[in-house]
Amino acid sequence: LKNINCSIITIGDELLIGQTIDTNSAWIAQQLNPIGIKVRRRVAVGDDKEDVLEALRQELVQSDIIILTGGLGPTNDDITKDILCTYFNTELVMDQKTLDYVTAYFEKRNRPMLAVNKNQALVPANCEPLFNAVGTAPGLLFEPDNKFIVALPGVPFEMQYLISKHIIHKLKDKYQTPSFMHRTLVTSGEGESFIANKLIDFEASLPENIKLAYLPKLGIVKLRLTGNDISDDLLNSYFNELKRRLKSITVIDKDMELEAAIAEILMAKNNTLALAESCTGGYIASLFTAIKGASNFFNGSAVTYANESKVNLLGVTTIPNMEETAVCESVAMEMAIATREKFKADYGLGIVGYLEQKDHQNEIWVAVADKNICKTKTFTVPYDRQKNTVLASNTALNFLRKFIANEL
Amino acid sequence: LKNINCSIITIGDELLIGQTIDTNSAWIAQQLNPIGIKVRRRVAVGDDKEDVLEALRQELVQSDIIILTGGLGPTNDDITKDILCTYFNTELVMDQKTLDYVTAYFEKRNRPMLAVNKNQALVPANCEPLFNAVGTAPGLLFEPDNKFIVALPGVPFEMQYLISKHIIHKLKDKYQTPSFMHRTLVTSGEGESFIANKLIDFEASLPENIKLAYLPKLGIVKLRLTGNDISDDLLNSYFNELKRRLKSITVIDKDMELEAAIAEILMAKNNTLALAESCTGGYIASLFTAIKGASNFFNGSAVTYANESKVNLLGVTTIPNMEETAVCESVAMEMAIATREKFKADYGLGIVGYLEQKDHQNEIWVAVADKNICKTKTFTVPYDRQKNTVLASNTALNFLRKFIANEL
Numbered sequence: 001l002k003n004i005n006c007s008i009i010t011i012g013d014e015l016l017i018g019q020t021i022d023t024n025s026a027w028i029a030q031q032l033n034p035i036g037i038k039v040r041r042r043v044a045v046g047d048d049k050e051d052v053l054e055a056l057r058q059e060l061v062q063s064d065i066i067i068l069t070g071g072l073g074p075t076n077d078d079i080t081k082d083i084l085c086t087y088f089n090t091e092l093v094m095d096q097k098t099l100d101y102v103t104a105y106f107e108k109r110n111r112p113m114l115a116v117n118k119n120q121a122l123v124p125a126n127c128e129p130l131f132n133a134v135g136t137a138p139g140l141l142f143e144p145d146n147k148f149i150v151a152l153p154g155v156p157f158e159m160q161y162l163i164s165k166h167i168i169h170k171l172k173d174k175y176q177t178p179s180f181m182h183r184t185l186v187t188s189g190e191g192e193s194f195i196a197n198k199l200i201d202f203e204a205s206l207p208e209n210i211k212l213a214y215l216p217k218l219g220i221v222k223l224r225l226t227g228n229d230i231s232d233d234l235l236n237s238y239f240n241e242l243k244r245r246l247k248s249i250t251v252i253d254k255d256m257e258l259e260a261a262i263a264e265i266l267m268a269k270n271n272t273l274a275l276a277e278s279c280t281g282g283y284i285a286s287l288f289t290a291i292k293g294a295s296n297f298f299n300g301s302a303v304t305y306a307n308e309s310k311v312n313l314l315g316v317t318t319i320p321n322m323e324e325t326a327v328c329e330s331v332a333m334e335m336a337i338a339t340r341e342k343f344k345a346d347y348g349l350g351i352v353g354y355l356e357q358k359d360h361q362n363e364i365w366v367a368v369a370d371k372n373i374c375k376t377k378t379f380t381v382p383y384d385r386q387k388n389t390v391l392a393s394n395t396a397l398n399f400l401r402k403f404i405a406n407e408l
Numbered sequence: 409l410k411n412i413n414c415s416i417i418t419i420g421d422e423l424l425i426g427q428t429i430d431t432n433s434a435w436i437a438q439q440l441n442p443i444g445i446k447v448r449r450r451v452a453v454g455d456d457k458e459d460v461l462e463a464l465r466q467e468l469v470q471s472d473i474i475i476l477t478g479g480l481g482p483t484n485d486d487i488t489k490d491i492l493c494t495y496f497n498t499e500l501v502m503d504q505k506t507l508d509y510v511t512a513y514f515e516k517r518n519r520p521m522l523a524v525n526k527n528q529a530l531v532p533a534n535c536e537p538l539f540n541a542v543g544t545a546p547g548l549l550f551e552p553d554n555k556f557i558v559a560l561p562g563v564p565f566e567m568q569y570l571i572s573k574h575i576i577h578k579l580k581d582k583y584q585t586p587s588f589m590h591r592t593l594v595t596s597g598e599g600e601s602f603i604a605n606k607l608i609d610f611e612a613s614l615p616e617n618i619k620l621a622y623l624p625k626l627g628i629v630k631l632r633l634t635g636n637d638i639s640d641d642l643l644n645s646y647f648n649e650l651k652r653r654l655k656s657i658t659v660i661d662k663d664m665e666l667e668a669a670i671a672e673i674l675m676a677k678n679n680t681l682a683l684a685e686s687c688t689g690g691y692i693a694s695l696f697t698a699i700k701g702a703s704n705f706f707n708g709s710a711v712t713y714a715n716e717s718k719v720n721l722l723g724v725t726t727i728p729n730m731e732e733t734a735v736c737e738s739v740a741m742e743m744a745i746a747t748r749e750k751f752k753a754d755y756g757l758g759i760v761g762y763l764e765q766k767d768h769q770n771e772i773w774v775a776v777a778d779k780n781i782c783k784t785k786t787f788t789v790p791y792d793r794q795k796n797t798v799l800a801s802n803t804a805l806n807f808l809r810k811f812i813a814n815e816l
Contacts, residue, residue: 013619013621013634014621014623014632015433015434015450016437016446016447016448016449016450017437017438017441017447017588017590017634018433018434018435018436018437018438018441018447019434019623019630019632019663020434020623021429021430021431021434022429022430022433022434023429025423025426025430025452026423026426026427026428026429026430027426028426029424029425029426030425030426033425033426038424039424039425039426040424040453040454040459041424041451041452041453041459041463042423042424042450042451042452043449043450043451043452044433044449044450044451045448045449046448047619047621051448051449055449058466073600073601073622074600074601074604075600075601075604075622111602114601114602114605116601116604116605117601136601155624157791157792157795180425182425184427192481192482192483193481193482193483193522193524193525193544194519194522196482196483196524197522197524211421211455213421213422213455214481214483215422215427215428216481216563222427224422224427226421226425255427274717275711277690280694280697281693281694281696281697281698281702281706282685282690282691282692282693282694282697282709282711283690283694283697284690285689285690285693285694285711285713286688286689286690286691286693286694286797288689289688289689289690289691289711289713289797290689290793290794290797292764292793294689294713295713295714298689298713298714299713299714299716299717300710300711300712300713300714300717300721301690301709301711301713302708302710302711302721303683303690303693303697303708303709303710303711304708305693305697305702305703305706305707305708305709306703306706306707306708306751308707308751308752309682309707309708309750309751312750312751312752313708313710313721313750313751342717342720342721343714343716343717343720343721344716344720356700383565384565385698385700386698387565389694389697389698
């Protein structure tokens, strides 16, 4: 059985000068993996005809599938269609279905249709245009020999629409492939090398078609087992052994963020949560409200960044000095207890801390409360403001998770 | 004058299966651009020796500088050092300075030093180890012929430390290059194709060494002029013409986020801001608190996600139905006015809305208030929950910016 390989070529100067972060490639890979297609390489090139052609030729040597993104928009720096005409030695023709759709799109919005918009319906003569219901540029599919080459817009939701609606089932039909399976264990509280040391013999025991990978983030290490063309049962038996060894630091045994794991517990218990955030400034609240159905368990957050706000909104009484940042255990406790009451929630979390002191010894205090008890934790965060926000939030969330799961 | 090209090779299965989004490459490009080095290609490959070797050989054909990231950690899936030994036909030797540092690192933290940690001080015999003060894996620099090959850890802050501390000045010394200059105009309120149509003759008038690029985001289009080896004055004259044409939709004439532009105005006026967020759930607050010195202008946010919270915390009286989401002008106004008073701020912003209705006609209401007046705006957001949060926030922020800049 032959492996089916894919290369992703992303096109755009903005990707090379660092103005845009490529989130498309990760999303595409996530869609291809479950249907057994492996992304072998990702290549980013600028808005340069020769560079794109060179990348296309190079990737076609080893990959069966080429997904190009970017450069299909209406403006002059969008050059992908011309490049594909050069590569296939063909020319642009008007696609009537796309033209009708683009015309209706602008009519519906009562906006003038411009010449550049009409040009979006021009496609290389040898391609199959893929209808794009969420934008004006169609996807362009070419199937020379046994290859599969598709050009998609770089705008994430348009690209996502075209992959989901058209590409996946076409790939499934064309290639019959073995499947890669992943199992992910999320841990918190120990570093990568500490965990690796616990797993030396476990790693050595893995068969050749199971790989273990470490994915450290701020405050979290995810461990991923990947099986290539093996049975569910065999992969699960190794995964169960991994879980057994790392029980004390396990957050959850699937690829899930901490806040989603907490949401699961809260919804199962039909309980609610409120936050009082000082140093994290709304970041933890935004994690929860990004979850669909958040209103079922998340009542809100008092982002009391200024000391006056802690007093005015939450009635905090123990601030040592109103002119200085109020980082101490009693303020965190008062915040957790007050926000729980103000928002009439079952659980309250309060967090105060320093994010960027000169010596990088930034003290954080977190408190979690239910109707009976309030528990606290302190720790320091060593990085810059942005990383410290994430690290402090993840550490606080894991403390909250243990509290509501009765693991403290 | 020869162009100096760089290829970035990122190593790690997690980048190819979509578990990690590559933010390193964008950051690296941002550092190299001002010193006149162009990132020509970025390539991502998996933890596979042959694939990494192939990428290294391929990129060296056209690029002067190769930056590899990832695979330098302490665990078994970290294979970059072995690959470099193979490529350079050399072997690993112990680097005493790194070993002393790693030993001290663990002693200071009272943690046992493991064999895997000691291995981090093993480096290829022909490299110059670059001291890493924020982690345990040193950078590895090779300078065969006229090339510059450096391997860095994939952990973003370690990579950033090594680039800032060691790489930039070494590159400046080695290559004397022409410089790329960028000018960025941030706009809000019109789409990419509308803007492009206004600029047809402007684009046609640009000399060959100035390029115009469009960078659309949710609610924002950035326009970037890039000059290659030209005078400041010449680039500025074209940029001024661009600004003149897009005056009515301009947010700011530098590459800056909306919230930072607002922070600048508020701090110049010595004014403060408070938010009351329902649908955006703390996202806008987290944008402001991510700004260093936020406490100078940002008092806080009442994240009143549940209707009860709007009543309890802010005293909102006009909610039509407590069982349903409260999306209307009067609630947004009450929230803006109440949060301004509760947080004792000069300006208040309130936002309510739907993020994911079935018909994708999600109505948003935003209100901004100072001590004299409260103004409102309504609009709809058509995407999914996450994109709608960003689009609604950016649209609300631009409304707030106009209000405080007296542009409404």
